[in-house]
Amino acid sequence: MLRILDKLNPQALRILALLLVVVAVLVFFSLVVPNYLNGRLFNRISSSVAIMALLATAQTLVIITRNIDLSIGSTIGFVAFATGSLITNNPDLGPVILVAYAMGLGAMFGAINGALVAFAKVPSIIVTLGTLALFRSALVEYSDSKSISTANLPEWLVSFPNTVLWQWGQMQFRAAFVAAVLVVILVHIALTRLRAARKLYAIGSNPEAAEMAGINTRKTVFVAFVLAGALAGLGGFMFLARFGTITVVAGLGLELKSVAASVVGGVNIFGGSGTVIGALLGAVLVDLIDTSLVRWQLVSEFWREAVLGVLILLSVATDALLMRRLMAARQAREHRKAEAKIAQELASTNRGGAE
Amino acid sequence: MAQPIMQLRGVSKSFGMTHALTDLSLDLYPGEVHALVGENGAGKSTMIKIMTGVYQPTAGDIHVDGGVRKIQGPQAARDLGVAAIYQEPMVFPDLDVTENIFISARSEGLFRRPARQARKARDLIARIGMETDVDQVASGLTLAEQQAVEIARALSEDVRVLIMDEPTASLSAHEATRLRGIARSLAAEGVAVVYISHRLEEIFEIADRVTVIRDGSHISTRDIAEVTPDGMIAEMVGRDVGNYLNKAPSTAQDEVALQITNLTQSGVFEDIDFTLHRGEVICMAGLVGARRTDVALSIFGVEPATSGTIRVFGQDHQITHPRQAMDAGIAYVSEDRRKLGLAMPMPIRANISVATLGGFLNRWGILNQDAEREVAENYRTRLNIRTPDVEIPVGTLSGGNQQKVMLAKWLNMNPEILIFDEPTRGIDVGAKAEVHDLIREFAAAGGAAIVISSDLPEVLALGDRILVMREGQQMGLLTAQEATQERIMVLATGQAETMEAS
Numbered sequence: 129m130l131r132i133l134d135k136l137n138p139q140a141l142r143i144l145a146l147l148l149v150v151v152a153v154l155v156f157f158s159l160v161v162p163n164y165l166n167g168r169l170f171n172r173i174s175s176s177v178a179i180m181a182l183l184a185t186a187q188t189l190v191i192i193t194r195n196i197d198l199s200i201g202s203t204i205g206f207v208a209f210a211t212g213s214l215i216t217n218n219p220d221l222g223p224v225i226l227v228a229y230a231m232g233l234g235a236m237f238g239a240i241n242g243a244l245v246a247f248a249k250v251p252s253i254i255v256t257l258g259t260l261a262l263f264r265s266a267l268v269e270y271s272d273s274k275s276i277s278t279a280n281l282p283e284w285l286v287s288f289p290n291t292v293l294w295q296w297g298q299m300q301f302r303a304a305f306v307a308a309v310l311v312v313i314l315v316h317i318a319l320t321r322l323r324a325a326r327k328l329y330a331i332g333s334n335p336e337a338a339e340m341a342g343i344n345t346r347k348t349v350f351v352a353f354v355l356a357g358a359l360a361g362l363g364g365f366m367f368l369a370r371f372g373t374i375t376v377v378a379g380l381g382l383e384l385k386s387v388a389a390s391v392v393g394g395v396n397i398f399g400g401s402g403t404v405i406g407a408l409l410g411a412v413l414v415d416l417i418d419t420s421l422v423r424w425q426l427v428s429e430f431w432r433e434a435v436l437g438v439l440i441l442l443s444v445a446t447d448a449l450l451m452r453r454l455m456a457a458r459q460a461r462e463h464r465k466a467e468a469k470i471a472q473e474l475a476s477t478n479r480g481g482a483e
Numbered sequence: 484m485a486q487p488i489m490q491l492r493g494v495s496k497s498f499g500m501t502h503a504l505t506d507l508s509l510d511l512y513p514g515e516v517h518a519l520v521g522e523n524g525a526g527k528s529t530m531i532k533i534m535t536g537v538y539q540p541t542a543g544d545i546h547v548d549g550g551v552r553k554i555q556g557p558q559a560a561r562d563l564g565v566a567a568i569y570q571e572p573m574v575f576p577d578l579d580v581t582e583n584i585f586i587s588a589r590s591e592g593l594f595r596r597p598a599r600q601a602r603k604a605r606d607l608i609a610r611i612g613m614e615t616d617v618d619q620v621a622s623g624l625t626l627a628e629q630q631a632v633e634i635a636r637a638l639s640e641d642v643r644v645l646i647m648d649e650p651t652a653s654l655s656a657h658e659a660t661r662l663r664g665i666a667r668s669l670a671a672e673g674v675a676v677v678y679i680s681h682r683l684e685e686i687f688e689i690a691d692r693v694t695v696i697r698d699g700s701h702i703s704t705r706d707i708a709e710v711t712p713d714g715m716i717a718e719m720v721g722r723d724v725g726n727y728l729n730k731a732p733s734t735a736q737d738e739v740a741l742q743i744t745n746l747t748q749s750g751v752f753e754d755i756d757f758t759l760h761r762g763e764v765i766c767m768a769g770l771v772g773a774r775r776t777d778v779a780l781s782i783f784g785v786e787p788a789t790s791g792t793i794r795v796f797g798q799d800h801q802i803t804h805p806r807q808a809m810d811a812g813i814a815y816v817s818e819d820r821r822k823l824g825l826a827m828p829m830p831i832r833a834n835i836s837v838a839t840l841g842g843f844l845n846r847w848g849i850l851n852q853d854a855e856r857e858v859a860e861n862y863r864t865r866l867n868i869r870t871p872d873v874e875i876p877v878g879t880l881s882g883g884n885q886q887k888v889m890l891a892k893w894l895n896m897n898p899e900i901l902i903f904d905e906p907t908r909g910i911d912v913g914a915k916a917e918v919h920d921l922i923r924e925f926a927a928a929g930g931a932a933i934v935i936s937s938d939l940p941e942v943l944a945l946g947d948r949i950l951v952m953r954e955g956q957q958m959g960l961l962t963a964q965e966a967t968q969e970r971i972m973v974l975a976t977g978q979a980e981t982m983e984a985s
Contacts, residue, residue, distance in 0.1 A: 320595075321594050321595055322593065322594060322595065323592065323593060323594060324593075326578065326582055326586060326595070329575070329577055329578055330578060330582075332577070333575035333576055333577040333578060334573065334574065334575050334576060336573065337573035337574060337575060338575070340535070340537070340557050340567075341557065341573065341586050341587040341636070342556070342558030342560075342561045342587045343558075343586065343587055396577075400575070400576065
């Protein structure tokens with residue numbers, strides 16, 4: 129068993145483990161909640177994951193470089209509102225322009241974060257803690273205490289998230305979910321196949337060495353924040369389409385959920401490793417647990433957050449422990465191999481010397 | 484002679500009021516191994532950083548192929564063919580070997596081509612005579628392999644000047660030999676190799692020319708044939724250090740300070756058994772991976788032993804936390820200054836007082852910084868820590884001086900028993916001699932010392948008795964009289980049985 133696990137790379141192992149946990153959670157709740165496993169569950173979770181997946185992907189890009197973006201919830205709120213008011217005032221605008229507007233706006237917020245982190249050298253947790261409040265205040269000012277309402281949005285926008293692309297039994301694959309998964313896959317391919325993407329990992333893995341290896345660390349970190357902003361902007365568009373009604377509190381608290389999804393998905397909070405597929409699964413897991421707890425009579429609403437917190441801690445702790453065990457076992461084996469080799473070579477030189 | 488590839492012409496570098504380099508000139512020719520020696524803090528690191536574009540000189544020029552060049556950053560240096568490898572390799576622990584080698588390659592296109600790169604990586608690794616698996620993640624590599632990865636990275640970009648900064652300091656003798664072979668063969672291919680080392684025997688083995696620098700100034704550049712070890716040391720230190728590798732007389736007394744009986748940590752080491760007297764120095768010898776540090780850490784309570792007893796001055800102690808070890812009078816000076824020993828961004832003063840903070844509180848429980856400073860100043864003179872001020876961050880000191888700050892921190896606790904883990908690794912001859920003197924002084928004053936060292940001449944010079952370990956086993960406890968380098972190696976490599984059998 130260990131030998132097979134040995135062959136797999138750690139990231140594949142993580143994704144496998146996450147899938148196992150998702151299955152375990154499904155089995156557990158299907159035992160305690162009557163009529164739990166059905167298409168409606170899939171539809172509900174896939175709808176809300178569509179937004180979380182984008183945010184977790186954005187967050188992962190930044191975390192890989194050993195940074196964090198806490199302003200993502202405010203970005204999503206602002207973008208959702210601004211995009212909503214743009215279409216309200218110009219109902220004839222097409223989807224392409226609207227999506228481009230949302231992503232461009234998000235990228236601009238990302239650029240503000242990125243510039244402060246990469247060029248002004250302020251730690252990202254402080255920068256984005258500041259912009260978290262700043263972007264939210266900008267939204268309050270911009271909205272002038274009005275809100276966007278579904279009634280003013282064009283029909284195509286409101287119906288887009290729930291358009292069923294194809295159906296399998298009760299399970300509906302809706303447009304928003306499919307689009308989000310496509311984006312995640314696209315980013316995944318870019319992260320694993322593009323040469324430039326390795327620089328993100330290199331910087332998170334060992335910033336000093338990255339500098340010495342001639343990588344332009346500042347530019348790379350800046351680009352990571354801009355990309356994350358653009359993805360958050362896309363998330364803002366999805367948010368608008370799904371909820372229709374946007375107030376100044378839109379997206380509040382999503383920054384921490386996106387961090388939770390990434391970390392549960394095996395992205396190392398200290399940078400250098402992690403995949404967006406993992407982050408997607410992390411988002412699914414967090415949402416699955418959250419949604420399922422609502423239906424579990426035993427847990428009152430009051431305790432739901434606590435149970436969720438405990439589950440997140442448990443999953444991360446198990447993951448860390450397991451990984452450390454596996455890595456230690458692997459290293460020990462390699463160490464023994466190396467020792468045997470050194471001993472062998474020493475023995476042969478000793479014999480050579482004796483002659 | 485051919486035209487030099489790279490020349491430094493009257494290069495100076497100051498940081499505020501400190502002059503790190505003054506009017507330094509150096510010529511590097513293709514095909515030579517040019518050794519650079521000097522004490523810690525002599526300015527070698529600053530020089531490397533100027534050559535690799537990390538720092539810009541405050542005065543003077545750098546010529547490449549006869550023309551003046553400004554090297555604006557590490558990437559510019561790489562474009563000129565200048566690369567450096569360091570004692571602590573600059574690898575990316577999360578990336579695999581191939582990715583590590585080609586991380587900053589420019590001619591590789593937009594998409595990664597893992598198969599093609601892996602093939603090229605294998606070729607490069609083979610060219611330097613290693614057999615590392617190129618798909619392995621770098622965090623699992625040994626130090627020697629990590630350095631090989633760095634060399635391969637330099638080779639992947641047509642390196643012309645390769646700077647090796649104490650590359651063998653943390654390697655076993657076997658690995659070090661191989662690394663020197665690589666350096667020589669690169670020189671034979673026309674690369675100018677700059678080789679920095681504190682191991683003098685190594686310099687005589689591979690260098691063509693030797694440049695000595697001291698206090699940021701150029702002292703001499705000579706062909707190796709014209710250099711003698713004593714002359715070189717005298718030039719480096721600016722004084723005669725004497726032969727510090729002679730065995731000093733033992734100061735051991737009868738009273739037992741530490742008695743270790745059958746100490747075991749399951750799966751790590753077992754049945755460690757020895758008695759340490761007041762005034763005695765026991766050296767622990769063994770290869771890397773012999774688990775000497777693990778024994779030290781369990782005596783110090785970091786990783787408590789699973790069975791066995793620790794008696795300190797006749798009293799049994801259950802030591803499960805460093806605090807308990809410190810209360811029993813045991814201190815541990817760690818090998819890894821960066822990870823376990825020092826808070827690099829904090830001032831020297833705070834680093835010295837951190838283990839004994841209780842003694843610096845005034846009657847309202849507030850930290851008395853004046854007292855801290857006084858103690859720090861005291862150690863600065865006593866241990867000859869070279870710094871203008873005890874308020875500067877420890878991270879800015881050279882390795883040898885950092886080591887002295889570590890010693891000060893633990894000496895300030897007035898421990899009865901001190902465990903030194905590789906106290907002279909990566910520090911220069913002058914500082915080594917000083918550290919040896921300190922350990923002997925400590926023992927002569929009635930302290931008991933355990934010194935873990937991989938440097939055999941050092942083990943023989945310091946140890947009143949020598950405990951040899953191999954793979955978690957205690958292989959023998961030799962007295963200074965019966966110990967020789969050969970005997971220690973035979974025990975450390977587990978050749979004892981085979982030798983007797985044959």
